[in-house]
Amino acid sequence: MVTVGVIGLGTMGWRIAKVLREDGLLRGVYNRTPSKARAFAEEFKVKVYGNPAELARDVDVVLSIVSDDDAVKAVMLGDSGVLNGVKGRSLVIEMSTISPSIELAKLMTPSRPSGTGFHCWGLGRYPLFGG
Numbered sequence: 172m173v174t175v176g177v178i179g180l181g182t183m184g185w186r187i188a189k190v191l192r193e194d195g196l197l198r199g200v201y202n203r204t205p206s207k208a209r210a211f212a213e214e215f216k217v218k219v220y221g222n223p224a225e226l227a228r229d230v231d232v233v234l235s236i237v238s239d240d241d242a243v244k245a246v247m248l249g250d251s252g253v254l255n256g257v258k259g260r261s262l263v264i265e266m267s268t269i270s271p272s273i274e275l276a277k278l279m280t281p282s283r284p285s286g287t288g289f290h291c292w293g294l295g296r297y298p299l300f301g302g
Contacts, residue, residue: 174198176230178223178246178253179237179267180207187236192217201226203242223247224256233257236266243267 177188191197199218202208220226
């Protein structure tokens with residue numbers, strides 16, 4: 172069975188994680204505000220990860236939905252970011268509200284393990300990218 176980890180438990184992330192838990196796919200969560208992650212884990216009986224890299228090492232699909240460009244860079248590219256934990260044959264899905272100029276896929280391409288998929292979905296007039 173595919174396992175999913177969610178990074179970001181704001182309004183959207185909480186609801187998405189809840190549905191994934193109800194469907195039996197959610198292994199655990201990470202949030203930059205630890206108390207939100209602990210509250211979710213207590214309510215839905217899932218694991219809380221100490222950082223995004225730890226989450227990425229433990230799941231097949233990483234779903235990130237955080238607040239802004241800086242948050243995305245931190246959870247993806249920071250010292251304990253997704254890229255320092257993601258394994259080959261994983262899928263990273265970025266759903267945060269970010270500037271189209273961030274070009275996160277280009278930043279991630281040289282660093283990601285072989286076979287790792289990265290997709291960024293967006294709404295509105297901006298192009299989507301992935302690889």
